[in-house]
Amino acid sequence: MAAAVLTKLTTENFETWKTFYDQGEAMRREHGVRGVSVMRDATNPNQLTILTRFDSVDAAKAMMSSDAWKNASRNAKSPVTEAWFVDVADERTY
Helix, strand or coil, X not given: CCEEEEXXXXXXXXXXXXXXXXXXXXHHHHCCCCEEEEEECCCCCCEEEEEEEECCHHHHHHHHCCHHXXXXXXXXXXXXXXXXXXXXXXXXXC
16 A cells, blocks of 8 residues: 655755755655655645655654664754654645
C-alpha cells in the first residue's frame, strides 16, 4: 500500500530553505521517496507543507529517523514542527 508523510514547517526565507532542500535529492532517492509536493501557504509563503510519497509508512519513518535526514533538516535551519504518517487509501488525478 502506498504511504506518505505530511510535514509542516516555517522557514525564515523560502529561497534559502529551497537551496538546502534541493541538495537532499540523492538522500530522498536513497530512502525510497516516490514523489514530493512542496506547498506554500497562500498568506504566509514561508509556511510550508510537504507531501512526501513512499511505498510504506515504515520507509517514511526510516528516512525521517536517519542521520542524513536529521542533518539535512538541521542545515536548513527549519525544523519540522508537525509530521503525519499516513497510508494512502485512495488517490485520484483529474
